[in-house]
Amino acid sequence: MITRGGPLNATHLMATLSFQRAIPGGALGEGAAISIAMVPFLLAAILFSYFGLQRRKWQQGGAD
């Protein structure tokens, strides 16, 4: 937020972009669409952490 997405939108994250479009820009729908576009990535991360990191052997330092 400290750079406000500038210079020339070069430092935008998905969250800052969606905020800027939705609240100061007034396009709630566009902002919501941008944040929904994050969901697949989050889902992949969640599934990986849920199934990938749960294996016992791995946690105890053994090979898979």
Add this chain to the structure above:
Amino acid sequence: MAAATPDAVGMEYLESVPRKLVTVYLPLGIFVFVLLFPFYWMAITSFKPNEELLSREGNPFWVIKPTLAHFHKLLFETAYPEWLWNTVIVSVVATFASLVAAVLAAYAIERLRFSGSKQVGLSIFLAYLVPPSILFIPLAAIVFKLGLFDTRWALILTYPTFLIPFSTWLLMGYFRSIPYELEECALIDGATRWQILVKIVLPLAVPGLISAGIFAFTLSWNEFIYALTFVSSSEVKTVPVGVVTELVEGDVYHWGSLMAGALLGSLPVAFVYSFFVEYYVSGLTGSVKE
């Protein structure tokens, strides 16, 4: 043990001083440096006069003429004390409300054994994994419709959306570590569920409660995107939002005051934290000793 002793002696040569220096103290030193340098930079910047901040000469890592001008500007020319007060109120109220809800939820899920309790626990965990950057737009619509926009209540009521799942999850783990038998004894002696919760489980769960409370407090103290979205007038802003929105004017960054604001804003949390470190650690790692 007989086999272990010669082993330990045999490994002794690995524990020489130079080796320990490289394997333990060097990584530790680098780690500490990386962690503490931003704080040092924050402190040093907040005491530098503007000429030193902007000049290219001299050592940037030291301050020659320390000044309190930035703190003066922060405290008397902006609404910083109000932001601090707002942050305190919002964090404390939201933390307590969430803790009460989380204790009841965690105890019910962990010990009442209704059908589907596992699924409820899992879905609470999944609710925590949905980040605020997705939820702030729908929540903004709700806050606006309820007429809470630009009030403290907007923040007090929306922070629990991430505090409750988080502290419920933490407390579930802690309640699981409290032995079942204690509750069975209480049941035999004729205690009700409510009495068990208040007189047996909660006193044992104090470290867990404290660590959940500290976590929740820090989370709501640092919360940014909800506060940025739901509040717009200066007298209801919180510290993180107020500092960023009012000390950056267009292209002018008041670095000294920004850093002073960050420094003053991070002190209360460090202060609270320092009281409870031991509880906090035992709440995360330990359990009730049987």
